[in-house]
Amino acid sequence: MATTTFREAFRAGLREALAADDRVFLMGEDVGRYGGCFAVSQGLLEEFGERRVRDTPLSESAFVGAGIGAALGGARPVVEIMTVNFSLLALDQILNNAATLRHMSGGQLGVPLVIRVPTGPGRQLAAQHSHTLEGIYAHIPGLRVLTPATLADARGMLAPALADPDPVLVFEQIALYGTSGELPDDAGPVDISRAAVRRPGTDVTLVAYGGSLAPTEAAAEQLATDGVSAEVVDLRVLRPLDEATVLASVARTHRLVVVDNAWRSGSPSAEIAARVAEHALYELDAPIERVCGVEVPLPYPHHLEEAALPGVADVVAAARRAVG
Amino acid sequence: MTDPKDALALHTAMTRIRRFEERCVELYSAGDIRGFMHLCIGEEAVAVGVTAALGADDAVVSTYREHGHALARGIPMEALFAEMFGRTTGCSGGRGGSMHLFDAARRFYGGNAIVAGGIPLAVGLALADSYTARPQVTACLFGDGAFAEGEFHESLNLAALWGLPVVLCCENNRYAMGTSLARSHAQTDLALRAASYGVRSWAVDGMDAPAVRDAVRLAVDTARAGGGPCFLELRTYRFRAHSMYDADRYRERSEIAGWQEHDPLGALVADLDPDDVAAAEAAIAEEIDAAVAAAQAAPREPVADLTRHVLAER
């Protein structure tokens, strides 16, 4: 066991990928000389050189599109988009090319590309830097969408993502980068197809992902001291969604609370609630509860930013309502 | 030579911006200002020169590095501090912070933190003026980094095609975060490239406030007279890091020092009466103290109002 941060865990994954396969290169705005906007790629330029760690001009559509082309041409690019709000400038390339080429070409062309996207709220960066837009990508068939929320996932998702024959988006929580914890010395690749039960429980299922996992685990802890046994399911993969793990948990607990930093309307929480209603309605002993981001562009002031996001108390209250 | 009264006015306006931002650094360290904050210290001649060439009815579109533009445009200091403190009296009601300063009455349209995101808006504001035959002009400020984005090129083409009254002011401070001009542009003569769209384009010493003002005035007059868009490459430099989070490891100290010898404040001060300069400094210090105190006393918005301003209130 060693103490490490999410930032270091992501960097370790990148370093290992670059060392393991010469086809892998990292590309994006300020990933090289600057060391990465959030210092994730610090030192990699010095270690691997400009051929492998490439600074790009500000041109998200062009360099993401170039990543798609490079993947078609046999390279294994890891493209970083500085934050999720800016990924929308490349959404056309991601949706209309990366996600659809395999289908349009009748299975002839795959795009084995990894796109890393720092994401999420928590640092008072206001409405053009803080949103949780992973659900937009989860809407698109042809993509795999990953949301690492633990150190092991931060460390271990890149290698299987690079081995995937299709485009994979990895959404890294900005608010977690500096958070530290214990990571086993032999931490390696993780499963990127399944959700994970982070905490077993019998009274209520709490489903979360990415930035909503930490408050959900804290809520489960608090509920336990009051004698409520909450099971925490971390989705980890927003597409293709592992609904079986969620349904199995609901079959055990018969109560469901979905926690999601994204806006409620059309969010991943809506998808989970719909799937459970479709496939496990008669397992439920209480209405499904959703604790979501308030439907407002994120405000700058600290107290309003906090109020716009699901907090521990909101999750606890929802779980209490569910267990009656 | 600039006329002394004129020089004093420009120098005072630039000093006001510099002292304002120096106070912002203190307030940031104290935790009163949060989030991303980008300073324009070193680039004051652009802010003052561009805004001095505009009329009150003209529009300004800016970026996240807009404290100087906002101050020079006439947004009261207290409203700017209050915005950065997240108070209701802020120029954006506290919802935007340092990167999102807006003032509809002064036709100050942000405050845009998506690089190049404001450029199409500026073209559209100019389209509205042209559409309704109003004699107004829109000035758009953006960086050399933004020049690399497709949105810049798409916008310039559209503005040229339709002959729109927009003045594109590229604040070329030679860096986009840690990426230098030479590492992000295949052809670093930006005015030359803009000219290829058939748009009148020229480069100006962006450390020289009178020169910036005169160049922008010429461009504004051209646009107002129906001559279509102009592109100005204002060559300047930021003395500070990109933002409060930037360790500034990508440039040589000697390069910064070399540019500091062309400090836009220093360039004018030689011709000024030291007593006038001292009097201006004293007035600015007083203005800042009063503005900070008033902003600090202003109320925070109640959480009950969280969902305001999503759609128009009716």
Ligand SMILES: Cc1ncc(C[n+]2csc(CCOP(=O)(O)OP(=O)(O)O)c2C)c(N)n1
């Ligand atoms: C579309 C987009 N991509 C990336 C960023 C992150 N970012 C913020 S400022 C900046 C540098 C912009 O440089 P430039 O346009 O030259 O303006 P300057 O900061 O030098 O004033 C970058 C990369 C962003 N805000 N928007």
